[in-house]
Amino acid sequence: MVEVTVCVGSSCHMKGSYQVIQTFQQIIKERGLENKVALKASFCMGRCLTGISMAVDGEPIEHVGFANAADVFYEHVLPKIEED
Ligand code: FES
Known part of the structure; x- marks a missing residue:
């Protein structure tokens, strides 16, 4: 199981973390x-x-925005799933 954590604190919420989720x-x-x-x-x-x-x-990923959320998933999450 790969654990993906997205911040929904006020600053990240304003930047679109809900759309990322x-x-x-x-x-x-x-x-x-x-x-x-x-x-x-x-x-x-x-x-x-x-x-x-x-x-x-637990590994921080930087430069995430709602516009590149899908790319981030394919680049950082999918390879981890394949490793598992
Ligand atoms: S609101 Fe501080 S890291 Fe997301």
């Missing part, structure tokens, strides 16, 4: 990955200035 949920559903990805929301992760904060298995 929705994009991830959509990809997870389309690809039938419900049993492979644990998608979680987090309060402020302490990195409010680096785009929307998220982490994959």
